[in-house]
Amino acid sequence: MTEDLDNGFPSSPFSAPKGTLPFTGIATFAGYPFWKKEQRSDAVIMGVPYDEGTTYRSGTRLGPRSIRNASMFYAYEGAKDRFFDADRNQWILSGKTIADAGDVNIEPLSRERNWRLVTRYGETILDAHAIPAVLGGDHSITYPVVKAFEKKRIHYVHLDTHADCDRIFESDYTHGSPVARIFEENLARSLTLIGIRGLTNSGRDLAWIQKQGARVITACQLHRHLRDHQALSFEEGSYYISLDIDFFDPSAAPGTGTPEPGGLFFPDFSDLVHNIAEKGKIVGFDVVEVNPLLEGHHAITSHLAARCVLELLSAALD
Template sequence: MKDNDITVLSTVSPFGPVEGNMPYAGIATFAGYPLWSSEQKADAVVLGVPYDEGTTYRPGTRFGPRAVRNASMFYTYEGQDDRFYDADRDRWILRGKTIADAGDVAIEPLNLEKNQAATTRAVATILQSGAVPAIIGGDHSITHPVVRAFKQKPFHYVHFDTHADCDRIFGSGDTHGSPVARIMEEGLAQSITILGVRGLTNSGHDLAWAREQGVRIITARELRERRVAADPDLFSDIFPKGNYYLSLDIDFFDPSAAPGTGTPEPGGLFFPEFSDVVQAVTKKGTIIGFDVVEVSPLVDDRSQITAHLAARCLLEMMSGALDQAGTAPPAC
């Protein structure tokens, strides 16, 4: 930053260069990217959906978007032209990409229909602009109105979750335990793959039903045993060519890595496994939208590690969506 420059990250001229920043300074937008307005062209646009009335256990995910934005400011050390060098994979990601933050969907308490319509409309606006929507929940019920916006764009749906989210027992159709059932019923996806299923809070009847409908279910145990990193082609039978929407319930991860969620379940996965699956998808498919849901800051620990993990996962999926394989070599 130049001397005497007064720069507030989220109010710099739209898409103008930000030259780096201390992560604890400024108003929190997603990773310090500028605010978006619908006339602007961007490669990806972040949208929060602070809605958690679909929760069936501990609430609090309405605070997810704000907590994830706050945590994502950790990634603002480098200016926007120098983001990001992925040291683990020895490559640049999201370099030169135009990313912006659209803020949150306006929520009206106890008005499910209105909130769902507003969510679908907001995502459709982002899609119409040509950008990839990057969604922060909210509880998992938000994924249903989000993917409704993709009606003109056929996609394969990949669901990272402890739970299969095929609940059919609750009278109300849209809880955070039912997005997969709704997506299936409305025929919104070309195929559905669920990864990371485990624990004792899935209904055996629902899982059998989902498999009968042709849903591919890969348990947490199977995912570990497949060892994606050792052989990425292990997933070539699962992820055909085409467009993909990825939905990440943060309870996919082990509670030791993601304690801040309403329904923690032992035996979960970790970031490297998630990252490997995202890479496997990008080998054959094109990611056209994605979400992270179920981050509940009220039960996160003091390090806010769950919100940090969610921010990192958003960047990982964003890179999967925007970067071509083998993008720009490292430069001095």
């Protein structure tokens, strides 16, 4: 079967036969091959099955596996390592080399050891000139991942219901504290928090982080920007994006530990990350706080997370 070189579609009115089924084989992310460090890759998937930073409902340690399982649906629909995006009427990730490095070997009750490994895994991927695409895990894992970027002076974008500047009792290292740790250790050139909403944020924390120079955009403000077709402004530079799945409305992402009404939806997220990519370069990202124990058999949250990973990869690489 020949292909039309103008648009990449087969000359036949029928699609080529699907060669795989989503429930067969080993569930790497979207069916991408295992990573071999000696082979060049544009992006590398890395799982961090850790949830000892959780302060409410645990289970996000199962997130990486659940996201991978859900992502196999896209292996079924993909063609020649690319995907056709009907919304944008174009192929995405065509010719991009993406691989899956598996999971960090987490050891229970060994936070310092685990986080050293997370940072080292991230550094290994960066040393191979690839983009780390991280599957969590709770939001505490973002801090050791971002430490791998210390020399790059990234702009950090935090997509979340919560500001994550908490100190829980005497602990500085929970899923509610990565923004505070990133700020205090000066790991980013700038901090932008988007999607903040609800009744579970501290007014003092929000006032403090803004006083330090962080930009805070609430969910209501983002809704208004999107409604009025006004793009948010971002400066040039390297960007790391951390997506807490509770950024989305609970109707779209019920499988998370701290849901809050009034969230965003996938088209909003897509517009936002491509808005960032128009000015900056996305050099890494994570998707965290997916808890398959809370989403039921339909796995809607894991499917959304898998789709978000593909969208972030496209924004970073296309």
